[in-house]
Amino acid sequence: MLAHFWVAFVAFLGAITLGAWQMYIRSPLHAWVNNPEYYYRSVTAHGTVMAYVLPTLVAMGFGYAISELALKRPLIGLRWAWGGFGLVVAGTVLAALAMGLGRASVLYTFYPPMIASPLYYLGVVLVVVGSWVWVALMGINLRAWKRDNPGASVPLAMYGNVAGAYLWAWTSLGAAIEVLVLILPASLGLTDTINAGLARVFFSWTLHAIVYFWLVPAYIAFYAIVPRAIGSRLYSDTMGRVAFALFLVFSMPIGIHHLFADPQVGSGFKFVHAVMTAMVTVPTFLTIFTIVASVEIAGRLRGGTGAFGWIRALPWDNPMMLAVSFSFVMLGLGGAGGLINMSYQLNETVHNTQWVTGHFHLIFAGAIVIMYFMVAYDLWPQLTHCAPLPQGLMRLQLWLWFIGMLVLSLPWHWVGILGMPRRMAYYDFTHPDLHPQAWTVTVSTFGGLMLLVSALVFVFILATARRGASAPAPYTFSASAHPGARAPLALNGLGLWVAMMIALTVVNYGYPIVQLASLKEASVPIIPIGSR
Amino acid sequence: MSTGNGVARWSVIALVLLSLASLLVGFVWLPSVHADFSAQGLWASICRAAGVPAQWGDPAERGKLASTSTNVVLERSMAREAPPDAVGRGGTLSTQNCTMCHGPQGMSTSGAPNLAGQYPEVVIKQLEDFKSGRRASPIMEALAKNLSDRDVADLAAFFASQPKARVAPTTYSEALPALVRVGAPLRNIAPCISCHGGVDQKLGAPWLEGMPREYLIAQLHAFAGGTRHNDSHAQMRNMARAMTEPEIAAVADFYARKGPPPER
Numbered sequence: 001m002l003a004h005f006w007v008a009f010v011a012f013l014g015a016i017t018l019g020a021w022q023m024y025i026r027s028p029l030h031a032w033v034n035n036p037e038y039y040y041r042s043v044t045a046h047g048t049v050m051a052y053v054l055p056t057l058v059a060m061g062f063g064y065a066i067s068e069l070a071l072k073r074p075l076i077g078l079r080w081a082w083g084g085f086g087l088v089v090a091g092t093v094l095a096a097l098a099m100g101l102g103r104a105s106v107l108y109t110f111y112p113p114m115i116a117s118p119l120y121y122l123g124v125v126l127v128v129v130g131s132w133v134w135v136a137l138m139g140i141n142l143r144a145w146k147r148d149n150p151g152a153s154v155p156l157a158m159y160g161n162v163a164g165a166y167l168w169a170w171t172s173l174g175a176a177i178e179v180l181v182l183i184l185p186a187s188l189g190l191t192d193t194i195n196a197g198l199a200r201v202f203f204s205w206t207l208h209a210i211v212y213f214w215l216v217p218a219y220i221a222f223y224a225i226v227p228r229a230i231g232s233r234l235y236s237d238t239m240g241r242v243a244f245a246l247f248l249v250f251s252m253p254i255g256i257h258h259l260f261a262d263p264q265v266g267s268g269f270k271f272v273h274a275v276m277t278a279m280v281t282v283p284t285f286l287t288i289f290t291i292v293a294s295v296e297i298a299g300r301l302r303g304g305t306g307a308f309g310w311i312r313a314l315p316w317d318n319p320m321m322l323a324v325s326f327s328f329v330m331l332g333l334g335g336a337g338g339l340i341n342m343s344y345q346l347n348e349t350v351h352n353t354q355w356v357t358g359h360f361h362l363i364f365a366g367a368i369v370i371m372y373f374m375v376a377y378d379l380w381p382q383l384t385h386c387a388p389l390p391q392g393l394m395r396l397q398l399w400l401w402f403i404g405m406l407v408l409s410l411p412w413h414w415v416g417i418l419g420m421p422r423r424m425a426y427y428d429f430t431h432p433d434l435h436p437q438a439w440t441v442t443v444s445t446f447g448g449l450m451l452l453v454s455a456l457v458f459v460f461i462l463a464t465a466r467r468g469a470s471a472p473a474p475y476t477f478s479a480s481a482h483p484g485a486r487a488p489l490a491l492n493g494l495g496l497w498v499a500m501m502i503a504l505t506v507v508n509y510g511y512p513i514v515q516l517a518s519l520k521e522a523s524v525p526i527i528p529i530g531s532r
Numbered sequence: 533m534s535t536g537n538g539v540a541r542w543s544v545i546a547l548v549l550l551s552l553a554s555l556l557v558g559f560v561w562l563p564s565v566h567a568d569f570s571a572q573g574l575w576a577s578i579c580r581a582a583g584v585p586a587q588w589g590d591p592a593e594r595g596k597l598a599s600t601s602t603n604v605v606l607e608r609s610m611a612r613e614a615p616p617d618a619v620g621r622g623g624t625l626s627t628q629n630c631t632m633c634h635g636p637q638g639m640s641t642s643g644a645p646n647l648a649g650q651y652p653e654v655v656i657k658q659l660e661d662f663k664s665g666r667r668a669s670p671i672m673e674a675l676a677k678n679l680s681d682r683d684v685a686d687l688a689a690f691f692a693s694q695p696k697a698r699v700a701p702t703t704y705s706e707a708l709p710a711l712v713r714v715g716a717p718l719r720n721i722a723p724c725i726s727c728h729g730g731v732d733q734k735l736g737a738p739w740l741e742g743m744p745r746e747y748l749i750a751q752l753h754a755f756a757g758g759t760r761h762n763d764s765h766a767q768m769r770n771m772a773r774a775m776t777e778p779e780i781a782a783v784a785d786f787y788a789r790k791g792p793p794p795e796r
């Protein structure tokens with residue numbers, strides 16, 4: 001587990017440095033980037049690490065930890081887990097090699113007909129296959145526990161963990177098919193055309209639900225760690241299960257909202273996917289309600305009274321309290337922006353602008369990654385037997401991350417509405433139309449620098465944790481406010497929800513995939529990167 | 533136990549109802565208010581909403597519209613290295629009609645474009661366009677008319693095998709003219725080196741290093757004025773139209789800056 005976290009955070013540190021460089025190089029503080037290829041190479045590396053390597057390793061490490069701590073038994077298949085980890089690391093190294101050589105500047109979203117070196121795709125495939133080992137192990141461990149504890153409620157943390165694993169197994173299939181069936185043959189030179197529209201539909205299969213795979217560890221932390229860490233109880237265990245089950249059903253068959261501007265998909269499917277996207281706000285609202293209620297319990301236990309008095313009574317010097325508040329603020333802002341993205345009509349106004357970049361940085365890098373930090377802080381004493389981590393430094397790190405992320409992404413939202421396109425290596429700030437927007441890019445650069453400093457502090461805290469002599473106190477997850485309540489049968493297993501997820505996927509994706517796959521004219525010549 | 537089943541049953545029913553409702557709205561109700569969708573009845577409107585490729589306009593007119601700039605579809609197979617016999621045949625062919633203007637080894641001394649080291653798919657595309665009249669030139673149209681597909685491929689193979697006018701490709705440097713290096717983003721002019729070598733070399737984009745200056749200027753003017761229009765996506769017409777005269781001169785100076793290598 002420790003190995004997972006370390007590889008994840010070291011890669012994260014590298015990628016965030018690239019991110020800060022990208023922000024600086026395209027700001028008015030620096031001349032236009034020497035060679036735009038370097039810029040896109042950097043964007044590819046930043047995206048690949050942040051989207052695939054970091055969250056996958058955190059989910060895997062956290063998942064193994066949950067399996068041992070929540071089920072209170074050693075992990076079954078430890079050797080396999082190391083094998084999976086080895087695959088992820090090998091894949092990361094392969095992909096890094098291809099990106100470093102400039103043979104893979106296709107961005108992490110692949111964008112066929114651009115074709116990168118096969119090494120890059122093989123690297124990504126290895127990362128994904130490594131994570132499938134984790135999926136299988138999570139399923140096996142849960143099954144074994146259920147067999148030995150017939151009729152008992154599955155601990156909520158494990159329930160969410162396995163829900164996340166199954167979600168990932170199904171959603172990663174889209175990109176896996178895209179890479180194995182469409183892209184790799186072209187990358188290996190077996191064919192020189194590619195069905196780009198179909199490839200984009202397959203990628204959208206993965207692209208949206210992957211963000212819920214990133215999100216699940218953060219939500220597990222909300223439900224299973226936050227109430228305990230601030231001296232409270234979880235308001236409703238069942239609501240947590242409902243949220244995870246709804247994520248399983250609705251996060252997958254909605255990816256076509258990434259293709260609103262793509263001509264190859266029919267408008268009917270675009271509309272249906274927009275409706276289903278609206279449905280994923282439900283588990284998020286449920287979560288916010290439940291966690292705020294749980295936090296209120298803490299405030300009232302500490303003597304807070306009145307409609308708002310409990311807020312003042314909260315343990316504000318506790319880093320976990322700080323983190324969950326920051327996370328909710330960023331989730332709220334980013335979620336409100338997301339409602340605009342998912343609307344079939346409003347999307348037109350922000351499509352491919354910096355607004356979108358601002359949105360997903362606020363949600364993922366903001367609301368979710370700040371909870372990854374907390375997961376690491378919370379587990380560190382268990383994993384390394386270290387002395388308690390320095391609270392002051394943790395608070396500083398969280399404040400820096402929160403303010404840095406707002407300073408980075410709010411200007412992006414603003415200029416996105418003004419029409420600034422995303423994925424540009426440089427902007428001509430001397431032009432009278434652009435000059436008034438130049439300051440926003442400078443502001444974002446400082447936000448990026450704050451994030452870099454925050455990331456350095458984060459790794460510093462973990463790296464300098466002193467090994468304590470005494471064994472840590474036994475690890476616990478949040479206790480429920482209504483102890484002893486049994487989860488409804490349907491919410492103690494995942495079978496029903498997985499079946500609904502697959503059925504809905506077939507309804508929402510079946511026809512577009514079959515239709516595009518059978519369209520002979522849909523193939524276009526490939527564009528290998530760096531071939532000449 | 534019963535609550536478990538109740539939750540399951542109601543979840544499934546709710547999901548089915550939600551799906552049906554959104555399908556009805558997306559495939560029937562919303563298209564019904566668009567004349568384009570509903571003109572041919574309910575079933576056609578559902579098909580359109582599902583993304584079935586639709587035929588628009590008069591089928592007889594379609595062919596004419598589709599082929600205004602070029603008939604050539606660039607394929608990567610055109611860019612492959614040819615076998616030696618093709619190079620030999622191309623060399624023989626080149627002595628008949630090409631060398632007078634384009635030079636014995638594809639190095640022009642007359643203001644005609646150099647063909648030495650040109651990418652094969654470029655030569656193929658231009659010859660095919662001359663043949664079909666998509667690119668206008670009294671001389672080249674007449675000469676290309678008699679070439680078979682194999683002749684065209686052989687000539688392309690021969691010229692591709694010859695040493696280039698300038699061996700070193702453009703690599704990125706701050707000293708390059710602005711338009712070559714970074715283009716002009718707000719005028720939608722892409723940097724030359726993002727297609728013509730330097731940052732990337734796109735299929736069908738010619739090797740420009742060492743081309744005669746007058747030829748480059750004439751072609752940019754022809755693209756800007758629309759007398760040359762065989763760029764399949766109007767990419768060069770759009771670039772050239774946005775360029776000023778001094779910019780055209782600067783770019784042409786740059787690519788012509790090293791003329792032919794010393795006499796052999």
